[in-house]
Amino acid sequence: MIQNSDNESASKIMDLIIGEIMTIENSKILLTGEELEKIIDKRYQINTYFLNKGFTNLNITQKTLPIYSLQLDKAKGLEFQLRHPNNEKKPIRNKLTSEDVATLLYQIYTQKFPQSDEMLALLKRDLNPSAWQDIPFNAIRGFLGEGIKDENVEFYSKMGWTFNNRNDAAIIKSSGGKTAYILVIFGDDPAYYKDVEFLSKVSKMVYEEMSKFFQ
Numbered sequence: 001m002i003q004n005s006d007n008e009s010a011s012k013i014m015d016l017i018i019g020e021i022m023t024i025e026n027s028k029i030l031l032t033g034e035e036l037e038k039i040i041d042k043r044y045q046i047n048t049y050f051l052n053k054g055f056t057n058l059n060i061t062q063k064t065l066p067i068y069s070l071q072l073d074k075a076k077g078l079e080f081q082l083r084h085p086n087n088e089k090k091p092i093r094n095k096l097t098s099e100d101v102a103t104l105l106y107q108i109y110t111q112k113f114p115q116s117d118e119m120l121a122l123l124k125r126d127l128n129p130s131a132w133q134d135i136p137f138n139a140i141r142g143f144l145g146e147g148i149k150d151e152n153v154e155f156y157s158k159m160g161w162t163f164n165n166r167n168d169a170a171i172i173k174s175s176g177g178k179t180a181y182i183l184v185i186f187g188d189d190p191a192y193y194k195d196v197e198f199l200s201k202v203s204k205m206v207y208e209e210m211s212k213f214f215q
Helices: 007-018 033-051 077-083 098-109 116-123 190-194 198-213
Strands: 154-162 165-173 180-187
Touching: 007 033, 033 077, 098 116, 098 154, 098 165, 098 180, 116 154, 165 190, 165 198, 180 190, 180 198
Parallel strands: none
Antiparallel strands: 154 165, 165 180
């Protein structure tokens, strides 16, 4: 989920968190009454966990699609019920702010979670082109890491994209340790998905300016 931004992995992790393992069969079943309310309550407990830690404006109750192992190219069955409660036309969607993502990265980096070290290790990226240039859909090309040419920079990131957006969030620390900052950019428009240079150009500019500031 973290290293490759994979929907399948994210789906399985959510199932483990709420204690309800989805299969092709049960993901298509429509629930009612207490059964449906039980699933809704468990999903929203994930929101509550982060809201109790000071995050302010998020919803992470919905699975990210497509999930091919469940034969879900769009919301169907239970996932449709969760996105369209009472058959409401307007769906409930996941949402995050760039500020909350920056806060999350900061809290991981400063050891605010029980397994911060493990999470940080999953976020760590090798900026050496030999480590990523031959890997399709890697976390560097077209994202913030490509704009930083110093291969010795400590770089931790989580990117994400669909055909309607391109996003990246990174902790960036220079090899000498003088420059350290968090950069989060959400490009919420199909134009950002199509533009594979925008994030790397902004990242390059920010790194150069931050390096001057901390000289």
